[in-house]
Amino acid sequence: MTENEQSISTGGTTKRALVTGAASGLGRAIATRYVQAGWRVLLTDVDDEGLTLVGKDLSRVGEVATRRLDVRKDADFERARTWCEDSWGGLDLLVNNAGVASGGRMERVSMDDWEWILELNLKSVIRGCRTFVPLFKSQGSGYIANVASLAGVANLPGMSNYNVTKAAVISLSQTLRYELKPYGTGVSVVCPAFVNTNLGASMRSSDPVAVDFARRQISGATVTAEQVAEKVFEGIAKERFMILTHREGHAIRALSRVAPSLLERHIGKGWEKARLRFEQADAQAARGEVR
Numbered sequence: 001m002t003e004n005e006q007s008i009s010t011g012g013t014t015k016r017a018l019v020t021g022a023a024s025g026l027g028r029a030i031a032t033r034y035v036q037a038g039w040r041v042l043l044t045d046v047d048d049e050g051l052t053l054v055g056k057d058l059s060r061v062g063e064v065a066t067r068r069l070d071v072r073k074d075a076d077f078e079r080a081r082t083w084c085e086d087s088w089g090g091l092d093l094l095v096n097n098a099g100v101a102s103g104g105r106m107e108r109v110s111m112d113d114w115e116w117i118l119e120l121n122l123k124s125v126i127r128g129c130r131t132f133v134p135l136f137k138s139q140g141s142g143y144i145a146n147v148a149s150l151a152g153v154a155n156l157p158g159m160s161n162y163n164v165t166k167a168a169v170i171s172l173s174q175t176l177r178y179e180l181k182p183y184g185t186g187v188s189v190v191c192p193a194f195v196n197t198n199l200g201a202s203m204r205s206s207d208p209v210a211v212d213f214a215r216r217q218i219s220g221a222t223v224t225a226e227q228v229a230e231k232v233f234e235g236i237a238k239e240r241f242m243i244l245t246h247r248e249g250h251a252i253r254a255l256s257r258v259a260p261s262l263l264e265r266h267i268g269k270g271w272e273k274a275r276l277r278f279e280q281a282d283a284q285a286a287r288g289e290v291r
């Protein structure tokens with residue numbers, strides 16, 4: 001066993017889950033909910049220190065193991081799958097949760113920032129699915145929960161790079177839901193609105209006004225990661241496809257079906273206000289004023 005592969009405690013549970021990005025925020029809360037329900041959980045992240053802390057904390061509740069898994073690396077996913085097969089004889093639930101946030105107006109977001117977010121929010125989920133689908137197929141059972149965002153449904157202006165990654169995760173999840181059903185494997189996609197986690201800290205964008213804007217929304221959110229985790233737990237238990245964790249999520253979904261022009265007007269009004277704030281901040285920056 002290496003230092004990256006630490007079995008923290010043992011227990012008598014049967015179901016087994018792997019959560020990416022489990023050292024913080026939604027990943028941590030989802031992992032906690034499953035440990036509380038008696039599942040064995042493999043907590044993975046690139047934040048070694050955070051992972052150790054969460055691992056120690058959760059080992060008091062149930063059976064967990066921790067493992068460094070960088071979602072940008074195929075080899076890390078493959079090693080995690082081998083670990084699940086060798087240590088647990090398989091896996092029941094893969095939660096592709098790790099991700100970052102960004103935003104920015106179309107002409108401002110650099111191609112480097114596009115590459116960065118596609119890698120972390122989309123290719124990461126593709127990698128997780130590619131690695132574990134063969135195992136689930138060979139078991140004849142399994143479940144994948146991909147954490148997307150309401151952003152992938154609402155497509156709010158000024159954040160195309162984030163929206164695109166999350167909309168693609170929804171598309172991937174829907175495709176796999178159809179594709180894997182005959183193999184006994186279910187798929188859900190989680191679409192939360194803002195939750196107060198550490199997501200703001202990892203934000204990157206060549207349009208800094210958008211970062212300020214999103215950070216304020218994240219830090220001002222009232223729905224907690226634990227509330228989202230409860231909805232995720234219930235939604236997966238019911239094998240619901242799209243797990244909407246916020247009231248506004250249900251409202252946007254309903255409006256997009258029954259009154260799309262009303263939704264468009266509402267989003268247009270919001271963008272008028274936001275756009276003015278973006279332009280005021282641009283003007284301040286041009287005058288060398290600190291925001």
Ligand SMILES: NC(=O)c1ccc[n+]([C@@H]2O[C@H](COP(=O)([O-])OP(=O)(O)OC[C@H]3O[C@@H](n4cnc5c(N)ncnc54)[C@H](O)[C@@H]3O)[C@@H](O)[C@H]2O)c1
Nearest residue numbers: 021023024025026046070071098099149194195197198199
């Ligand atoms: N917080 C929100 O408002 C919100 C809303 C909708 C969707 N989401 C999504 O929820 C997911 C979790 O975000 P969060 O809000 O808990 O943020 P967070 O920053 O609190 O947690 C993200 C975790 O992912 C880990 N991570 C980052 N890069 C990684 C990598 N390369 N490999 C493995 N792990 C890595 C981080 O170390 C961190 O522990 C993300 O996919 C995010 O897009 C968040």
